[in-house]
Amino acid sequence: MTDFIEKNGPSSEQMLARDLNVLWHPCSQMKDHENLPLTAIKSAKGAWLEDFDGNRYLDAISSWWVNIFGHTNPRINQAVKNQIDQLEHVILAGFSHEPAIHLAEKLVEITPDGLSKCFYADNGSSAVEVALKMSFHYWRNLGQRQKTRFISLNNGYHGETLGTLALGDVALYKETYAPLLMECLTVKSPDCYHRAEGQSWQDYSRQMIEPMRQTLEQHHHEVCAVFFEPLVQCAGNMRMYHPIYLTLLRELCDEYNVHLIADEIAVGFGRTGTLFACEQGNITPDFMCLSKGLTGGYLPLSAVLTTQQVYDAFYDDYENLTAFLHSHSYTGNPLACAAALETISIFETDNIIEKNKPKSQLIANLSQELVDHPHVAEVRQTGMITAIELCKNKTTKKAYPWQERRGLRVYQHGLKNEVLLRPLGDVVYFMPPYVISEDEIELMVNVAKQGIHLATQ
Numbered sequence: 532m533t534d535f536i537e538k539n540g541p542s543s544e545q546m547l548a549r550d551l552n553v554l555w556h557p558c559s560q561m562k563d564h565e566n567l568p569l570t571a572i573k574s575a576k577g578a579w580l581e582d583f584d585g586n587r588y589l590d591a592i593s594s595w596w597v598n599i600f601g602h603t604n605p606r607i608n609q610a611v612k613n614q615i616d617q618l619e620h621v622i623l624a625g626f627s628h629e630p631a632i633h634l635a636e637k638l639v640e641i642t643p644d645g646l647s648k649c650f651y652a653d654n655g656s657s658a659v660e661v662a663l664k665m666s667f668h669y670w671r672n673l674g675q676r677q678k679t680r681f682i683s684l685n686n687g688y689h690g691e692t693l694g695t696l697a698l699g700d701v702a703l704y705k706e707t708y709a710p711l712l713m714e715c716l717t718v719k720s721p722d723c724y725h726r727a728e729g730q731s732w733q734d735y736s737r738q739m740i741e742p743m744r745q746t747l748e749q750h751h752h753e754v755c756a757v758f759f760e761p762l763v764q765c766a767g768n769m770r771m772y773h774p775i776y777l778t779l780l781r782e783l784c785d786e787y788n789v790h791l792i793a794d795e796i797a798v799g800f801g802r803t804g805t806l807f808a809c810e811q812g813n814i815t816p817d818f819m820c821l822s823k824g825l826t827g828g829y830l831p832l833s834a835v836l837t838t839q840q841v842y843d844a845f846y847d848d849y850e851n852l853t854a855f856l857h858s859h860s861y862t863g864n865p866l867a868c869a870a871a872l873e874t875i876s877i878f879e880t881d882n883i884i885e886k887n888k889p890k891s892q893l894i895a896n897l898s899q900e901l902v903d904h905p906h907v908a909e910v911r912q913t914g915m916i917t918a919i920e921l922c923k924n925k926t927t928k929k930a931y932p933w934q935e936r937r938g939l940r941v942y943q944h945g946l947k948n949e950v951l952l953r954p955l956g957d958v959v960y961f962m963p964p965y966v967i968s969e970d971e972i973e974l975m976v977n978v979a980k981q982g983i984h985l986a987t988q
């Protein structure tokens with residue numbers, strides 16, 4: 532018996548029993564797992580995950596949008612291995628190290644012009660909190676103490692900590708904790724799902740700058756910053772809008788003297804077809820938050836890029852108490868920085884942004900047939916993000932009752948057929964690692980199509 536286990540390793544069943552005994556999983560109703568077994572992954576390679584029974588799953592969601600160049604990527608593996616024998620971690624206050632310096636140089640170089648300072652944290656929510664505090668503190672250092680509020684878009688998402696939940700507007704995550712949260716000003720999003728029939732994305736998104744103008748006009752004196760997710764509201768059901776909104780929003784923030792904070796945590800690193808989504812509106816935000824794809828999906832790390840102007844407002848004699856005294860234990864971890872540097876290097880050496888174009892086109896072509904499906908309200912795409920929104924009634928776009936959990940059926944169908952899809956409610960989406968091949972794209976879209984047919988019967 533012992534021999535058998537040693538040769539073959541534990542089975543999925545054994546792993547799951549141990550798991551449920553001690554683990555509480557994120558974003559999960561644990562009771563679901565009475566009927567819906569967890570999947571314990573033993574190893575992974577490229578776009579594929581493998582469980583303890585040898586079943587394989589194509590990772591169509593990049594393991595929650597973090598993976599960029601596949602699992603156990605040889606180049607990133609090697610970079611982390613090299614770094615680990617050199618320096619695993621060191622305090623970043625009063626001390627520094629080469630990977631943190633080199634990565635900051637790189638990030639300043641590749642992000643929009645004008646972003647010249649890099650502040651590290653260790654996850655996306657923390658980066659948003661950093662930007663939030665920095666913006667508030669900037670105005671305070673300038674003597675503008677009346678500026679204490681923030682504007683964000685409806686259906687937005689910025690993380691799970693109290694500050695970021697307050698900025699977000701996804702009811703499922705936020706409502707329970709509402710009594711604990713600061714009050715933000717919520718402005719209607721340019722999300723083109725709501726455009727009139729026949730109206731162009733550009734037209735609708737342009738029109739939706741008006742509610743922002745009104746809110747800014749009324750509140751600018753007390754507002755520090757506008758937070759937004761450029762081009763795609765990912766956790767908000769992959770809702771999308773036109774780049775014109777970025778340009779108009781930048782103009783408005785300049786006009787009313789408030790910061791513009793771009794949360795590129797999900798959309799950064801090529802997801803929208805450009806390295807950063809802000810490029811498509813030709814804008815430089817006052818703060819840009821990066822995480823998720825930053826390390827290629829290897830290690831937790833985040834960065835807030837900002838301007839010399841913001842930096843200078845904190846730069847003073849210590850006694851004046853203007854310093855930004857914020858820190859996280861693993862800030863700027865060298866292993867994570869090494870993974871990030873190699874990730875950026877792959878973008879450069881392998882011409883990834885160009886190579887993704889035919890892949891994104893293939894996903895669009897293969898998904899096209901769903902446009903006419905009687906229970907598909909919309910098929911939309913921005914770069915390497917494609918979403919298929921299911922509905923009960925195609926004409927009115929009326930949603931299915933959420934209790935029916937139609938998307939969950941697509942998820943289950945996917946797992947039985949070698950594809951990890953993880954719909955957001957009833958929105959099925961593809962956000963694959965860029966190493967995905969044409970054959971794998973075909974498998975991914977075909978399994979999703981079958982799953983959608985089954986789930987909408």
Ligand SMILES: *Cc1c(COP(=O)(O)O)cnc(C)c1O
Nearest residue numbers: 654655656688689690794796797
């Ligand atoms: C995931 C996400 C965050 C939060 O990042 P975590 O690392 O999960 O804390 C913030 N903003 C956006 C747009 C995200 O998609």
